[in-house]
Amino acid sequence: MAETFTNWSGSISFTPARRTAPSSAEEVAELVxxxxGRGGTVRPVGSGHSSVPIFNTNxxxxxxxxxxxxxxxxxQSQQARVLPGTxxxxxxxxxxxxxxxxENLGDVDYQAIAGAIGTGTHGSGVRLGNLSSTMxxxxxxxxxxxxxxxxVDAGEGEDHDLLRAAQVSLGSLGIFTSLTLRLEEAYELHRQNYITHIDWVLENFAELIEVNRSVDFYWYPRSDLAxxxxxxxPGEEPDLQPExxxxxxxxxxxxxxxxxxxALHFEEMEYMLPLDTQLEAFKQVRERVKAKHRATVGWRVLVRTIAADHGLISNAETVYRQGxxxxxxxxxxxxxxxYKAYFDDLEPLFREFDGRPHWGKxxxxxxxxxxxxxxxxxxxQQIRQDMDPEGVFLNDYLRExxxxxGE
Known part of the structure; x- marks a missing residue:
């Protein structure tokens, strides 16, 4: 038996029969x-940053x-081929x-590129897609x-279904051996963090997301600050500055x-909702937290935006959100x-607002x-079954x- 594996937040532990670290595509193929051949299963893992058991296997x-x-x-083409564990x-x-x-990065950079893409990791910006959309x-x-x-590695366009399935797949189609990314010319960013009252954010959110390349906000439940x-x-900063x-x-x-x-590790639930510049869903979250959870919530609530994309099960998929x-x-x-009582109480509210859960949270x-x-x-699902007809990459969680x- 291999050593017990524990994820980043510490909420998931399991002991696989074996843990291996191949150095080539050929070695990955041999493992699969x-x-x-023995009717077993394989699950890939990067940094273990996910807070759900997508990597679990016995x-x-x-x-x-x-x-x-x-x-x-x-x-010249602004593309690169990278290995999945980078x-x-x-x-x-x-x-x-x-x-x-x-083009963009998420809130933290602890993940491996394959895991970040496979779960739809994202940053913030109404004109910036999630990391998956750049594969x-x-x-x-x-x-x-x-x-x-x-x-593009198969000579196919970005609208091809296999690419759209692979962009967010939770490792259920197979194990990546290389990824080709669409990139930008290297650039610098000017970061400004302001502490203001949440009421200022609510009044100015629509303008904030329009005039900034990227903007997000944390709300602190105990102080009502943001x-x-x-x-x-640099040089493209907007005139609008928080009070x-x-x-x-x-x-x-x-x-x-x-x-x-x-420095502190955390548990997280995140839902993707249709963009509402009036922040009605957030307002209801705020009231619920203040009424029921303020005494026990030790962290904060984060609000971000993402551009639409074409991944078949991406949380920002364009058809569902009508572009x-x-x-x-x-x-x-x-x-x-x-965390469980807190998350369980807020999840139905997210669903009332047509929300879809983040695959890695x-x-x-x-x-x-x-x-x-x-x-x-x-x-x-058709593509997943074609790529893995015997369920080599499924675990109990992915079956759920x-x-x-009944299937």
Missing amino acids: TAAR DTLVSLENLAGVIEADS GLSDLGGQLAEHGLAM IGGRLINGLGEEVPFG QVRMLNK GELKKDETGPNYEIIPNDR APTMTIALLQNNTLP KHTLEAAELAPLYPGWERF LFVET
Whole structure:
């Protein structure tokens, strides 16, 4: 038996029969073929940042730590091929050596690129897509042990269904062996963090998201203050500035400026909702938290926005939102404090607002509830079954998500 694996927040632990770290696509294929031959299962893992058990297995856990780095980069086409285990904290600097940068990054950079893409990790910005939308091709080992190219690696366009399925797939189609990313010319960002009252944010949210390249805010339940984070290219800062204290003001490469350091670990639930510049869902969350949870909530509530994309089961998928951007509301709770009653109480409210849960964060929805939320659901399931007909990449949790009871 391998050592017990524990995720980043500490809420998930399991002991696989074996844990291995292949160094090539051939080794990955051999592992999958061997598992298939004995009727076993394989689950990939990057940094273990996910707070749901998508990586759990009692069979073979495949670490991608030895499949890391940039394979090739082209500053002219603004594309790069990278290995799946590349940490986001390393990728920015490696791309910068080629004069390139990711379009956006998430709130933290602890994840490996494959895990971040596979779960729909995102930053903030009504004109900026999630990380998954920047994957335009790649290769993966499917459940038959075959290496399959997709997207530009297969000579296919960005509207091809296999790419759209792979963009957010929770590792259910196979194990990535390379990813091709659409990038931008390397750039710097000016970050300004303001502490203001939440009422100022509510009054100015519509303008804030329009005039900033990227903006988000934290609401602090116990003080009713908010921290507004504005990120813009130097010289493109808007005239609108929050009332209150300027807490942070710094400029540097995007990959150094966007991510936050999180010394304290936390549990998280996040739902994606139709963008509402009046923030009605947030207002109801605020009232509920103040009425019932203020004494026990040790962290904060984070609000962000995402541009629409084409991933079949992406939370910002364009058909479901009719091409409109998405807004997200995340509940964060210190991992040393109880979270379940808090999350369970707020989840029905998110669903009332047509919300869809983040795939890598805590929620209670299963296949029967998830299927109606995604116009591309049936097509995704067809592709998943074609890529992994014997369920080599399924675990109990993924069966709950993808397989309706009675099938």
